[in-house]
Amino acid sequence: MNTLAAWLRRLLVLLVALCLSALVLTAGFVLGRMSPTTWIGPIASPAYELVRAEPPAGLLLAGRDDCAIPTEREYALTLAAIDVLSFSAQEGGSLAIGAHKFLANSRYRDVGQPVCDSLESFQRAVQLINGSDHLRRGRPVEYTLNLIARLPGPHSELVAIVAASAFNDTPQESEYFARRDLRPLARATLASLGLVATPFAGRAFAEISAHDSMGTGAAQVAVAGQHPRALDSVERLMADLLATLPKDDVIAWDTRNRLYELAYALAYGGAAAASHAAPIKELMTRRVESNATIFGMIDLQPKRMCRVLADILSVNETELGHDYCADPDVPYEK
CATH class of the missing domain: 1.25.40 (Serine Threonine Protein Phosphatase 5, Tetratricopeptide repeat)
Known part of the structure; x- marks a missing residue:
């Protein structure tokens, strides 16, 4: 009799263990089929960080007396980059991107001394860019905006590309930093182009604020575009x-x-x-x-x-x- 009771107890324990295992497996299956948001709520994406609305340097170092005259080798490097622009962006591929990045910023010597920009060189560069597909492929990033700001008289297509980035409804991500929004830089770039910002001055005026760099970037566009109430x-x-x-x-x-x-x-x-x-x-x-x-x-x-x-x-x-x-x-x- 005792043997039968012991056997029944072991059977009962086994049945309970099987039931618990089945419950665990069922729960795992159900949770596995559910998305994380179903059982822990929506997962918030990290917020974008706005860059500063700091005007790009442009050709600030052209015709100045506080920068160094380019050496022959420095001048030759600039000309080599401009020569790449004679080919289309599609033909040039990564070499064209390298030329864009090289020309997008002023040069500095190892001692930190700035080298004067050559206005004549960039006048040739803008002629080549305006009549080609350069800077028109893909979304504008830092070097695109900086280079357009250095072009004396960029094509209206390039102005439209900058404006589309500046007033885009969605963040325009940096080439280098995840979750960094370039729209304030695009606004500052558009303003730096002068009167070509006029068609965008009305919208910019409506968005002026001191709350963030989107609002202050809008202020720059509104003033550059000569909105009548912007300065006040x-x-x-x-x-x-x-x-x-x-x-x-x-x-x-x-x-x-x-x-x-x-x-x-x-x-x-x-x-x-x-x-x-x-x-x-x-x-x-x-x-x-x-x-x-x-x-x-x-x-x-x-x-x-x-x-x-x-x-x-x-x-x-x-x-x-x-x-x-x-x-x-x-x-x-x-």
Whole structure:
């Protein structure tokens, strides 16, 4: 009798184990068929980081006396890159992309000395690009925008490509950094092209804000495109933002960037911007955060605004009343 009872107990344990195994397998099958969002909710994608609306350098180093005249070899390299443009982008393939990237930025020697840009060379480059498929293949990224900004008189197709990126409804991803949105750079590039931004000035004016670099990039396009109310709007935004900041406090990094981007917008107003420059003058009496990379943020004087204000007022930087503008020992903020 005891043997029978023991046997029945073992049978019962076995049946319970089989039932539990079946339940586990069934649950695993059901969960496996479900998407993760079914049982843990939607998975949020990481947000895109906006780049700064910082105008590209363009041919800033053409015809200047504070850069080095190209050596024969440096000049030959530029000509070699331009010669590649004689072939179509399709024919040139990766060699064409290399030429685009080489021409997209000013050259610097090992000692950090900038080499003067050759306006004549880029006039030839724009002729070759305007009559070809160069810069028209794929989505514009950093080097595309930088190169278009360096072309004296880019084709209307290239302007349209920049504008389509600048006012796209979806983020335009960087070539180098995942989840980094280039639309503010595209807006700054469009503004740097001058009056060709006029057809986009109305939409840009509607999007002006100091909230982020999309709004300040829009301000640059609106002013460059000569929207009749853009200068007033940008001056007011900049003054209102400054008014919220205690005068003795260092201006934080993000806020500083928005103020600088609005100042760049005013600079596109030419002579008309002189009567709207009061906020830039106020900014130049403050101290701002600068990114010292591994050392974190440090506070500096806003030296980058010296050239901006001098250009607006059509004076030399030494006439602005700020010693730091002409002091070589005062570093530029980053």
